[in-house]
Structure formats: structure tokens, C-alpha cells
Amino acid sequence: MADRRRSKAVVFTEFGSPDVLRYVDVEEPHPGPGEVRIGVRAAGVNPLDVKVRRGVMEAMFPTALPHVLGMELAGVVDEIGEGVDDWKVGDEVVAWPKNGSYREFAIADSLIRKPAKVPWEVAGAIGIAAETAARALDLLAVAPGGTLLVHAAAGGVGSVAAQIAKTRAINVIGTAGVANHDYLRALGVTPVTYGVGLAERVRSVAPDGVDWAFDCAGRDALPASIELTGSPERVLTIGDRSAPEYGVSFSLMPANPRRDVVVDALAMVLEGTLQLNIERAYPLSEAAAAHGHSETGHLRGKIVLIP
Template identity: 50%
Template sequence: MKAVVLERFGGPEELRLSEVARPEPGPGQVRVHVRTAGVNPFDGKVRSGSMEAVFRTSLPTILGSEVAGVVDAVGPDVTGLAVGDAVFGFADSGSYAEYTLATSVARKPEGLSWEHAVTLPVAGETTDRVLRLLDVQPGETLLVHGAAGGVGSVAVQVAVAAGLRVIGTAGPDNQEHVAALGATPTTYGEGLVERVRALAPEGIDAVFDVAGKGALPDSIELRGGTDRIVTIADSAAGELGVVFTGGPQQRSAERLAELADLAVQGKLRTTVAATFPLAEAAEAHRVSGAGHVRGKIVLTA
């Protein structure tokens, strides 16, 4: 099968389309014929090697933790799924490929496109995990760095629905988009502390850093310490005493189904920023790495 293989850390050009053996499902796994794969900023940080201090990767590897596609083979001990089922969820063996293995997947509703289905797994799981770590409560104010991206946009909506006031940072072109998600928008960069204090003179209760673009020192100043700050993208977290949390840890098929239902009902808005064929994974990473992406970048296989 064709897969995008990373053999050494470096720039997007290190992502190369190659022929590799098609994986065989083990106990509890299904093999998915990939229709779409999600591209996350975290993938780019893994590719570059910048996450090695907090998230080790053995090479060669196939990147990608989100998949939507059709079940192609079923391993032992799998119940409730059969060959031909349309599913989406978390890839076990890397989703930048024609086929991948998966343990935690849900059926894809007919009303949810392949592209939009693959926006949900990482964003939903990460949001749930970080909000638990932050122990946010209704009425509190949450600052989200990177509010317009694939994870950030879902985090904003889930937090608002939970009764939080959200301030979301994003690029100048994404201010209206962040506002439409239910957050109070502001821009990145110099003067951030002053802008946030003007928007929330009563203070910030918690910070969720999705962007990993050097906003942690400002976040610490706003919080008056490192308590209740979590990043999923800044490798400097350890040096600053901030909590870093890595890839998906609680992969729930039931939660995936709930998110899909909310999306189909129009209660959870998902945005696809751009789609690229598998062979153009390097270009997808270049676009992702440039920042200010509105929503999720998706690979199509």
C-alpha cells in the first residue's frame, strides 16, 4: 500500500510517499481503508523532532492519529463492526496511508462527510481531557490560545456549552470566526497580556494552550503562576513548570458517536480548512506550519 513515511526528523520535505506492507488487524482491531486523515499541528512538531523531549517517536514512522474510512478487515474479538461499515476514529498505526489499523472507532452517520468526520476525534478527546485537567467550572473564564484551529474551535464550543466564558486568541483574519464560535476574540503577539486584562479585568481562571506559539510566559503572568495552565503543543512546558499533555489517552467510541450526533444536529460546528491528496502531505504540513489555519487540514486517500 501507499503511505507517507517519515524516516528522519526535519522539514515537510521529509514526508515521502512510499510503498509499505499493508497492516493486518490484531485482537480488537479493524483495518480501515482510509478515505480521510486528519492533519494536526502536533504532527508537524513530531515530524520536526521538536517534541522529542516530551513525546518520543521511533523512526521510521507513519504519522496521523485520526481516520475516517471503510472497514476492510476485522481482527479477532471485534464485535459490533463488520467489513463495509463506514467508521471514523483513532488510528493505531498511522493514518497518512491507504490502510490503517484502529481500535477505537464509531460508525459515521450518513449526514457527516468524510472530511468533517475526521475533524472530531483528536479535537473532542483533547478538549475533554484538558478541561478535566483544568477542572473548569461554569461561570469561570477560560483563555484558549489557538481558538480558530481544529482543536481550538471544538474546545471553544464545548467550553461555552459547559457554561464557561471563553477568550480565544487567533490571527487577525480569524477574529470573526472565533466570535461566531461563542468566544471573545483577541489577537496573538505583543501586548497580549494587556488585551486580555482589558477583556477580563476580573482575571483568567484557566488557560488551554493549543497553539504552542510561545504564549506560556504571558499565560503565567495572567494567572500569576503556573497553576491551571495546560499546553498540548509547547515543548517548553517542562522548563516553565507548566503541565504538558500529549496524544489521545481516553479513546472512547461512545464519545465519538456523541460528537458526531452533535455535528449532524448542527450543535457542534466543524471547519475544514483545506484538503490535500495523500501525495501532497508535505504541502499540507507547510500550510499547517504557517499558522492561522481556520479549522482542520485533511488528507484524502
């Protein structure tokens, strides 16, 4: 049981390796007007968290130190701020925290209701993946009957994008390591191995090329994607900062993610038309190990932290 004056959080005071993440006592937060406090049950670990910790995203996401990472969570409302009428203590929610999610108690004013039958780990890790995937498909203007190439298709964003695309009657080809090919096939995705010779391998399963490419990997996939689609305008990346050199759009996380998209994703989870694999759940105290795992790449789904 957390002390009511102090609670635990993962904090870093300098940029660097996973070892800069410290599991420490912090002052227990309380909600202001229009806010609620949430006892965190699960917090998603995202590639952007890793990049922010390294300090490589300062131009796009300036970070004041000390800092608590984490953009998404699922938990239970346990304190209500002034003027909040829509929520009550005990409500189970999915939220986008204002003070980071790598902590026992988070503050939020942007939240949705968590369906009771969705596991905590999935609810806490699906928000960013679903919002990013849906945004990418909309920006690419994908349409039924077309073919989409997804790079890093076994990862959190990639796997969700592939599954949403399948529900829109789109053929999906996904790049992944061989160990994840059966997983992609189970999702209805045609797998190909990434790396040298990618374009030829894609053409072997899609002789007419592909209509769009969504790069979730950020690892030199843009030239082949342009070659296969025929235009940089049909390619979108969320991970390759060299995109402007190729005339490819780089999509950033918006300040206010669309809650309706995540509501829809959670409904799809309940219906069985969308699954989010949890690669591993780590205790909050092992956030450094979770980041080390994330940096190895080749994830199948998402990593989560459990306070």
C-alpha cells in the same frame, strides 16, 4: 482501485522538513486477531504529526523509522480479523490506527461508529481535537460562569475547546490573528490579538481577568496567562515545552484516547452545537504540501488528507 497486494502510504525514513515525506507503495496490511482493516476516507493532520516528523518529540514519542504518521481517521471497514464480532465489512467508522493514518488502508482495534450525516473530512479530523479539548477543560476544572482564555482559538483544538466551553456556560476569550476574529465571533468567542501587550488587551474585554487559560499555540503565551489567571495552576498547555519552568502543566496525548468524548463530539456536530472547520483537504499524495501549510500556523480548523 488499490492493488490488493500493494497500497499507497506516506512514509518518512529520516527526520526533517516536509520533503522527507514520500508517497510510496507499501505492503498492504491485514488485520490480526481483534483488529479490523479500514479503507481510509479522511485522515486528520495534527501539529504533533509535524513535530514527530521534525524529530523534536523523540524524548516523549520515540519513533522507529521508517514511519507512517497519523493518529486519527474516518473510513470504511473492509476486512475483519479473527474474533471481531462488533464490526462488519462496510461499516463506516472513526478510528485511532495502529499503523498510522497517512495511508490507503489502516489497521485499528479502537474505533467508533461514524454517523452517516457527518462529512468524512470532519469525522476524520475531529477525534484528536475533541479528546484534547475535553481533557484540557476537565484538567482545568472549568465551571459555569467563569472565563476561559484560549490561545490559538481558531485552530482545531482551540476552536473545539471554545465551543465545548460555551456549551458549559463559560465565557470564552480567544487569541487569534485579525483575519480569524470574525470567525471566532461567529462561534460566540471574544477575539483578541496575540503578541506583545496581550495581557492589556485581554483586560480590556475582561477587566477582572480570567479564571483559566488553555494554551494551544505554544508560542510564549504562558507568562501573560499566569498574570491574567493569578496562578500557574490555572494554566494548561499542549504546545509549550517550557511549561515546567513556569510551574504550568503540560498535557500529553494519552495512549488510549477516550472514545466516549468523540462520540459526544460527533453528536454535537449533528445537533449543530459544534463545528469543525476544514481549512483544506489535500490528496494523500500531497502530504508534504499539507505539512508545509500546517507549519505556517494561523489555521482555521483542521487540515485533512484524502486517499
